[in-house]
Amino acid sequence: MAFDYDLFVIGGGSGGVRAGRMAAQTGAKVGLAEEFRYGGTCVIRGCVPKKLMVYASGYSDAFEDAKGFGWSVGEISFDWASLIAAKDAEIDRLEGIYRTNLQKAGVALHDGRAVVTGPQSVRMADGTQISARIILIATGGHPFTPDIPGAAHTITSDGVFHLSEQPRRILINGGGYIACEFACIFNGMGSAVTQYYRGEQILRGFDGEVRRFVAEEMREKGIDVHCGTEITGIEKTDTGLQISNSFGHIIAVDCVLMATGRLPNTVGLGLEDAGVNLGHVGEILVDSVSRTSVDSIYAIGDVTNRVALTPVAIREGMAFVETAFRNNPTNPDHDLVPTAVFTRPEIGTVGLSEETARANHDIDVYATSFRPMQHILAGRDERMLMKLLVEKGSRKVLGCHIVGPGAGEMIQLAGIAVKMGATKTDFDRTCAVHPTAAEELVTMSAPVR
Ligand code: NDP
DSSP: OOOSEEEEEEOOSHHHHHHHHHHHHTTOOEEEEESSOTTHHHHHHSHHHHHHHHHHHHHHHHHHHHGGGTOOOOOOOOOHHHHHHHHHHHHHHHHHHHHHHHHHTTOEEEESOEEEEETTEEEETTSOEEEEEEEEEOOOEEEOOOOOTTGGGOBOHHHHTTOSSOOSEEEEEOSSHHHHHHHHHHHHTTOEEEEEESSSSSSTTSOHHHHHHHHHHHHHTTOEEEESOOEEEEEEETTEEEEEETTSOEEEESEEEEOOOEEESOTTSSHHHHTOOBOTTSOBOOOTTSBOSSTTEEEOGGGGOSOOOHHHHHHHHHHHHHHHHSSOOOOOOOSSOOEEEOOSSOEEEEEOOHHHHHHHSOEEEEEEEEOOHHHHTTTOOOOEEEEEEEETTTOBEEEEEEESTTHHHHHHHHHHHHHTTOBHHHHHTSOOOTTOSGGGGGTOOSOOO
């Protein structure tokens, strides 16, 4: 039977765009539907605009630190509207590149929502019926907001990039990546930030020492982090919002950002009717090559709720093309994924936390905490943390954790070594680059425990 397309991709985010382009390069006829903007969460309302805001928020420290190096800094001020306008222009530029790259690769773009109507058919919102030999679902996720009284007065990460004014006082709910990053962003921009997290310590899943270290540094910077605390109600007042918490306390803020996790975008996509099995939070269940319960339908990226990171979605997309269009079944590799959290200080991490490593291996812990050179003249007390978890006997590095300036950049490179199976001896025989902070990674001589 002749199909309209060899591949029809639903979702023009990081994973879908990469898969569509690479499949087209194999000679396949590819169509792609996107209902919002090309680039997806990462480019439009995630990693990219967030990182621009992280850069913006770092200048307050930079102006302060400059004085220690002999600079006189005049009166400083920050204009939210200018940043948002510059950020929007850059996002428009990037979206254009995504669109153009798809077109250059020969992918037919369908601007609009597509729903699956069968194992090899979709319907666009305007009623157009499309058939495809293979369908790839790459629809990503959306922020989840818990059902609490007054939740309608809150925003999520979708709205935070378009606030018309910088909130003077903001409450951030959650203790994960997004909550901690935005707590630091708004703090750096001069807002008064309160953060509520329901659990014992922020950044669940990360190394325990890293979590404590970052929470302490965030508090040092003036972020009012409250663990074991939940919002019980939100009321609108003449001057902003009034928040009640689980301790019976009340605070007043201008804005509440809910950063309470994300859910896969599968509602109303017609997947269940087509026979695609979903999991308990609505994620698409896939096998090791990203194939769903329907042979002709695959899924990649956040909609599968595996590892919700852009580079992982991209690699899942590439593995999918190898499997479905190059006759080379390929499992995306989810092991030892390095990642960064753009808090201030920043976190870079790869491999096991100390807790997980200890539960499964006999380990030595190498760790050091110090004031990086750049902070000394600046008079900044902020410290840096470096940590290697090493399996006794094999000396294999099971985990590497860095907190401090440049941690995200460093972990990309340390990640190569850890992925290659480097041992502590390999780290030790690598000459230090002096004077850097990263050199501490190769000069830790004795285990601390
Ligand atoms: P996370 O899953 O990281 O964090 C969600 C937070 O919300 C957790 O602290 C969770 O608490 C809390 N939470 C969940 N439900 C409730 C509730 N009902 N009431 C109160 N608190 C609640 O999600 P994020 O939204 O921060 O980020 C989503 C994903 O996006 C990340 O996991 C990450 O994969 C990706 N991301 C990556 C970034 C990067 O690479 N730098 C940046 C931003 C996002 P608990 O811990 O108790 O479950």
